[in-house]
Amino acid sequence: MSDIRNEAEAKPNATSKPPLDPHLKALENEAIHIFREVAAEFERPVMLYSIGKDSSVLLHLARKAFYPGRVPFPLLHVNTGWKFAEMIEFRDNIVKEYDLDLIEHVNPRGAAENVTPFSHGSALYTDIMKTESLRQALDAGKYDAAFGGARRDEEASRAKERIYSFRTPDHRWDPRNQRPELWNVYNGMIRQGESVRAFPLSNWTEVDIWRYIQAEDIPIVPLYFAKKRPYVERDGMMIMAEDPRLELLPGEVKQEGVIRFRTLGCFPLTGAIRSNAETLDDIIAELETATVSERQGRAIDRDQSGSMEKKKREGYF
Amino acid sequence: MTVSATATAEVLPLEEPARAIRDSRPLRLITCGSVDDGKSTLIGRLLWDTKAVKEDQAATLHRDSGKQNDLGLPDFALLLDGLQAEREQGITIDVAYRYFSTDRRSFIVADTPGHEQYTRNMATGASTADLAVLLVDARAGILEQTRRHATIASLMGIRQFVLAVNKIDLTNYDRARFIEIVHDFKEFALTLGVKQITAIPISALKGENVVYDGRASMPWYDGPTLVETLEKATTRSNQTVGFRLPVQRVSRPGESFRGYQGTVAGGSVKPGDSVVVLPSGMVANVTKIVTFDLVRNAAVAGDAITLVLDRQVDVSRGDMIVAIDSQPMTGRGFDAQLVALQPDGIEPGKRYWLKSGSRRQRVTVEPVSQLDLKSSKWNAADKLGMNAIGKVHLTFDEQAIFDTYEQNRTTGAFILIDPDTNNTVAGGMITGRRSELGGIHKDDQRVLLSLPADLAEKIMATELFADRRHDVDVRHTSAGRAAEVLADLDE
Numbered sequence: 001m002s003d004i005r006n007e008a009e010a011k012p013n014a015t016s017k018p019p020l021d022p023h024l025k026a027l028e029n030e031a032i033h034i035f036r037e038v039a040a041e042f043e044r045p046v047m048l049y050s051i052g053k054d055s056s057v058l059l060h061l062a063r064k065a066f067y068p069g070r071v072p073f074p075l076l077h078v079n080t081g082w083k084f085a086e087m088i089e090f091r092d093n094i095v096k097e098y099d100l101d102l103i104e105h106v107n108p109r110g111a112a113e114n115v116t117p118f119s120h121g122s123a124l125y126t127d128i129m130k131t132e133s134l135r136q137a138l139d140a141g142k143y144d145a146a147f148g149g150a151r152r153d154e155e156a157s158r159a160k161e162r163i164y165s166f167r168t169p170d171h172r173w174d175p176r177n178q179r180p181e182l183w184n185v186y187n188g189m190i191r192q193g194e195s196v197r198a199f200p201l202s203n204w205t206e207v208d209i210w211r212y213i214q215a216e217d218i219p220i221v222p223l224y225f226a227k228k229r230p231y232v233e234r235d236g237m238m239i240m241a242e243d244p245r246l247e248l249l250p251g252e253v254k255q256e257g258v259i260r261f262r263t264l265g266c267f268p269l270t271g272a273i274r275s276n277a278e279t280l281d282d283i284i285a286e287l288e289t290a291t292v293s294e295r296q297g298r299a300i301d302r303d304q305s306g307s308m309e310k311k312k313r314e315g316y317f
Numbered sequence: 318m319t320v321s322a323t324a325t326a327e328v329l330p331l332e333e334p335a336r337a338i339r340d341s342r343p344l345r346l347i348t349c350g351s352v353d354d355g356k357s358t359l360i361g362r363l364l365w366d367t368k369a370v371k372e373d374q375a376a377t378l379h380r381d382s383g384k385q386n387d388l389g390l391p392d393f394a395l396l397l398d399g400l401q402a403e404r405e406q407g408i409t410i411d412v413a414y415r416y417f418s419t420d421r422r423s424f425i426v427a428d429t430p431g432h433e434q435y436t437r438n439m440a441t442g443a444s445t446a447d448l449a450v451l452l453v454d455a456r457a458g459i460l461e462q463t464r465r466h467a468t469i470a471s472l473m474g475i476r477q478f479v480l481a482v483n484k485i486d487l488t489n490y491d492r493a494r495f496i497e498i499v500h501d502f503k504e505f506a507l508t509l510g511v512k513q514i515t516a517i518p519i520s521a522l523k524g525e526n527v528v529y530d531g532r533a534s535m536p537w538y539d540g541p542t543l544v545e546t547l548e549k550a551t552t553r554s555n556q557t558v559g560f561r562l563p564v565q566r567v568s569r570p571g572e573s574f575r576g577y578q579g580t581v582a583g584g585s586v587k588p589g590d591s592v593v594v595l596p597s598g599m600v601a602n603v604t605k606i607v608t609f610d611l612v613r614n615a616a617v618a619g620d621a622i623t624l625v626l627d628r629q630v631d632v633s634r635g636d637m638i639v640a641i642d643s644q645p646m647t648g649r650g651f652d653a654q655l656v657a658l659q660p661d662g663i664e665p666g667k668r669y670w671l672k673s674g675s676r677r678q679r680v681t682v683e684p685v686s687q688l689d690l691k692s693s694k695w696n697a698a699d700k701l702g703m704n705a706i707g708k709v710h711l712t713f714d715e716q717a718i719f720d721t722y723e724q725n726r727t728t729g730a731f732i733l734i735d736p737d738t739n740n741t742v743a744g745g746m747i748t749g750r751r752s753e754l755g756g757i758h759k760d761d762q763r764v765l766l767s768l769p770a771d772l773a774e775k776i777m778a779t780e781l782f783a784d785r786r787h788d789v790d791v792r793h794t795s796a797g798r799a800a801e802v803l804a805d806l807d808e
Contacts, residue, residue, distance in 0.1 A: 017610070023423070026342050032621035033580045036565040037675070040634050064609040065578075065621070069570035152414045159413040162441075180437040180658045182444035182744040184580075185672050185732045189739040203425060205416045293371035 017215070024212050028061065031200035033184060034163060035065035035147070038198045039072055041188035042145035045198075046138070049075040049102070051087045052264045053220050054149035054201060057209055060218045061200060062147070063098065074101035076137055076146070080129040081106055082117060082266040084240065090221045103141065107133035117268040118247070126269075135171050138195065145188075145196045153205045154294065163202050169193035206294050207287055214280040224283065226260040226275045237271030263294055343416075343423040344550055347442040347475075349466035350452035355483045359452060359521035360415060360428045361393020363544070366528035369417035393521075412442045419528075421548045436465065436704040437658035440744055443470045444730075448477040448550045450543070451502075455488045455518070459501045464690045467502075468706060471509040472654055472746060474726055477550050478506065478514045481543060485535070486520040492537045508693040515546045558724045559643025560584035560592065563674030564636045568623055576607055576623035577632055582674060582727035583720070584640055586624070587615040591641040594632050596716040600641065601626040635676035637718050637728070645720045645728055650751030651711045655682075655701075655733070659742045662702040663709070663733070669742070671711070673731035678717065682733065683710040710751055722746035 020028065038045055047062060049055050062071045077091065095102045107115075110128045117125045138146060152159045162181045167173060169192075179187055190196060201209075213220060230241040232252045239246065241254050246268065248254065259272040277283045348356045364370050370378070378391040413428045427442030443449065449470040453463055467478070480502050488494045499516040506514055517526050518538050525531030526542045541549075561583040568576040586592070590603045605625040606613040616622045624638060632638070639645060657663045663682055671680040687698035688706040701707040711717075722729030733743040 023342050026619060029580060029619055029621045033565070036578050036621070040566040040675070066568070067609040067623070068574055068576075068607065069568050153416050156413075159415060178438075179741045180441045180732075180744065181741070182441055182732055183727065183730050184445075185674070185730065187672065187732060187734055187739070187741045189670065189734055191739065203414070291371060292373045 017217075020215055021211075024208065024215060027204055027208060028064070028212070030184070030203065031058075031061045032065040034186070034198060034200040035062055037186055038145050038147065038164075038188070038196070039066070041186075042196070044141065044143045045073040045145040045147065046076045046103075046141060046143040047071075047073055047147040048134075048149070049077050049091075050149070050265075051077070051083070051091045051221060052149070053209055053213065053224060054151065056218050056220050057204075057212055058147065058149040058201060059094070059098070059100075060216060071098075071100060073147075074103050074141075076103045076105065076141070076143075078130060078134045078137055079104050079106050080125075080133070080266050081111065082129075082245075082268060084221075084223055084264065084267045085243070086223055087221050087264060090219075094219065103137070105133060105137035105140070107136060116245075117266060122269055138171065143195060144190060145198055147198050147200065149201050150199050151201050151204050151206070151209075161199060161202065163199050164188065165197040165199065166190070167195045167197060169195075171195070173197075207284065210280065210284050210287060214284065221264060223261045223264060225279070226258050226277050226282075228256055229259050229272070230254050230256050231259060231272060238273070239270075240267050240272060243267060342552055343418075343425050344448065344547060344552060345425045345427070345446045346448045346450060346547065346550075347427045347429050347439070347446040347470070348450045348452060349429050349439055349443070349470065350481075351454070351457070351460045351462035354452040354454045354457075354463075355521045356428055356452050357394035359450075359481065359483065359519070359527065359543075360426055361395075362521045362524050362527050363426070364415060364417050365393060366524055367417045367419055367544070369415075412438045419544060419548060424547060436469070436656070437741075439466055440469055440473070440656050440658060443473045443475060444744060446470070446473075446475055447552045448479065448547070449475045450479045450481050452481045452483050453498055453502070455482050455485045455491070455494055455498065458498050459505065461690055463502075464505060464693075465704070465706075467506065467511070468509060468688065468690065469656055471511055472656070472706065473744075474553070474722065474746075476511065476513060478511055479543065479546055480514055480516040481519045481521075482516065483519045483521050485518040485531075486523055486525070490518070490535050492535075495538075505693070515541065517541070517543055517546065519543065553726070558583050558645070558720050558728075559640030560586045560590070560638075561640075561645065561720070561725065561728050562586070562622075562624060562638040563676065563728070564632055564634055564638060565675045566634055567632060574625075576605075576625050577638060578621075578623045579638075579675065580621045581616050581618050583618050583725045584643070585615055585617040586640075592626070592638050593641050593644060594630055595637045595639060595645070595718045596647060597631055597636070599630045601628050601630050603627070635674075635678075637674065637676070645718050645725075646750050647716050647718050648750055649713045649716065651713075651717065651719055652748045652750070652752055653709055653711055653731070653745045654748055655707055655709055655743045655745035657701045657703055657705045657707065657743050659735070659740055660703050661735070661742070662700060662705060663707070663743055665700055668736065670734040670736055671713075671717075671731050671745075672734060673717075673719070674728060676718065677734075679714045680717075680733070681712045683712070685709055708748075709745070711745075712751075719747045721749055723748075 047058065049059065066072055094100070107129055110133065115125055115128050120128070150158055150161065152161060157175065160175055162178050164181065164186045165173060166179055188196060231238045232241045232248060232254055234249070234252065238259060257274065258276060260275045260277060261270060261272050264270060275286060277286045348360060350356060375391070378395055415426050415428065417424055417426070427446060429439040429442040451463060451467055453459060480499060482495050482498050485495065495518045503514060517540060518535055519526045520531065521527060525534055526538070528542065528544045530542050531538065560581070562577070562579045562581055564577045565579045568574065568578050586603055586606065588603050588605060591600060592603060593600050603624060604627045606616050607623040607625060637645065663684060665683055666681060668679050668681055670677055684698050684701045685708045686695040687701060689696050695708060698707060720728040729747045731745045732741050733745060734740070735742045
């Protein structure tokens with residue numbers, strides 16, 4: 001096979017990079033361990049790939065875990081049809097460059113009924129285009145394990161997730177009845193139809209992700225870096241205004257400003273931040289003095305307290 | 318009493334955080350203790366005072382808190398109890414992992430439930446912690462649940478304890494009460510073999526002796542605050558036994574490459590080292606340690622690697638590659654301590670799945686004794702109920718490979734899985750090869766030779782014994798452990 005590199009070819013990877021700091025090294029080791037364990041214990045694993053910074057780190061770790069072999073499972077992108085154009089372009093380049101198997105799924109019902117964040121509201125749109133769509137894709141592929149890039153520091157109900165998160169055949173998460181998870185001995189035993197969501201980045205924080213991206217020189221979508229971009233202000237958020245499907249509401253004006261994204265999702269639901277951070281150093285420095293959390297720009301988290309838990313119980317990722 | 322000092326302390330900014338990249342792993346800690354002792358409030362206070370709560374989160378918290386306490390602070394417990402059911406019932410059901418840092422160090426804290434029915438989640442948090450903060454309500458003192466949690470934490474190898482005597486403000490900062498509780502706990506902790514205890518009088522609600530000191534209210538206490546104690550604590554020490562690599566998967570991307578992937582669970586390895594593959598006993602030499610970045614000169618405990626050997630040997634998932642001169646125990650019968658985590662407890666004679674490292678095999682569990690948390694005595698028992706802490710015999714269908722938990726926390730630990738439900742029903746720690754003479758499997762009959770350990774190792778290192786090494790088990794035993802074994806035999 002062409003993807004096997006021998007010792008001589010492997011060495012250039014090392015370049016003159018300084019060694020990882022022990023904290024990041026430990027997180028990396030833990031994630032690799034989880035990847036290998038899931039790949040060995042389950043018959044049909046898949047990796048959920050959302051093109052964001054966490055997905056980029058997750059993919060990098062997967063490549064490390066199975067080197068010198070190929071990543072032994074496909075990537076699944078649940079596309080809502082409302083991602084930033086730059087994200088899709090980035091995705092296609094990465095898939096080509098790393099020789100990955102990508103499965104893209106769009107909920108056919110949502111597409112047929114033309115479900116949009118504008119016509120249906122963020123909650124119903126998310127339910128149909130993300131939760132329902134993910135369940136369709138997982139069922140269609142008969143996947144028994146799905147890797148995800150969720151971190152425990154993101155949100156209160158995510159802080160309660162196990163690394164192996166057990167799901168019933170209808171993809172439900174029962175937070176009150178999770179399996180005990182001791183040491184790094186994971187219980188991968190499931191019955192037909194049941195599945196596990198596996199979270200190799202559970203113990204990473206937002207700053208860890210950025211430091212690791214910097215240390216490992218991992219490619220990320222350029223939207224994370226500050227640049228002059230068009231936007232409109234809506235519901236207290238700065239919404240990118242480059243997609244022709246975004247119709248200006250009465251009183252709204254298209255503006256231009258130096259903005260960037262701290263987190264990436266669907267463009268109508270993801271607010272930008274004012275920032276001059278053009279490099280990874282800038283981003284890390286900005287983060288260390290940030291007074292608001294990462295997800296403050298995400299509309300779907302704000303529907304009501306506990307809404308992430310509700311979505312997850314229904315099978316949302 | 319005065320609260321002015323803490324009210325001021327609350328608005329004081331922390332020192333500017335250091336920009337330097339952290340140079341060590343974060344300290345992992347658990348908070349445990351009985352329900353209503355204020356664990357979630359304490360961690361909420363830690364997060365609040367170390368500025369880990371961001372403005373938007375604080376706003377949500379203020380909104381959800383409804384009626385605020387008389388200090389004008391939100392209900393900190395809501396930061397941790399993120400599940401709907403937890404908020405409805407005002408209790409913690411599942412472990413929440415939270416991250417915070419000071420200018421000196423970063424921390425991962427597992428907030429674990431106090432309710433007895435959720436002991437399994439407390440054990441989940443304890444299994445990876447370096448330190449346990451044991452909360453006690455100053456008015457209630459040491460309760461059975463406090464003892465259960467301290468015992469589980471201790472069994473799981475936690476050696477550093479902080480006794481946080483909380484709600485000290487509700488006793489009017491009574492020094493005598495504090496000393497009484499510390500005395501009670503120390504007496505109990507001695508039976509667990511816990512040596513390192515830091516006792517701190519705390520008001521989590523008011524933030525006294527958590528991040529900021531409580532001198533204004535408690536001039537009689539001149540010890541460290543909780544955060545100072547955590548900053549000075551040590552992470553779990555490295556394993557003492559030789560090289561261990563539980564094989565997770567065999568990497569065969571093509572004809573020209575065959576590597577064994579896993580995480581080093583103890584010791585270290587370098588190219589040229591001789592290793593043994595267990596259970597087959599085949600010997601080989603390491604030619605390469607492969608990682609994505611480079612071909613390495615060495616790997617140590619914790620490293621996720623791919624090992625290449627110099628000859629064709631039969632290795633599959635679940636096998637263990639180990640140092641030739643320091644091998645784990647192998648056999649069909651082991652002794653262990655375990656914590657039963659599910660309502661059905663542990664049934665004698667039932668065949669469970671046991672998973673340790675990457676190895677999963679069938680095992681029969683025979684309960685021997687159960688710990689009575691009131692008297693700290695091990696009483697004979699033939700079954701173990703929910704949350705019971707017991708000593709058991711394990712009997713395997715085929716060769717099992719172990720170290721003691723004391724020697725190696727990866728190769729000495731296991732979980733039991735109920736084959737009927739697939740649920741994790743117990744966490745266990747190996748204490749040694751099966752001690753009961755009558756129960757030894759007939760394949761496992763051995764001749765015991767008593768020699769000074771160093772002499773035994775010298776003999777085993779000679780060429781004469783080179784191919785018999787896997788038949789011989791050389792173990793060091795302290796005088797104390799020898800006395801314990803003899804005492805067990807007398808019973």
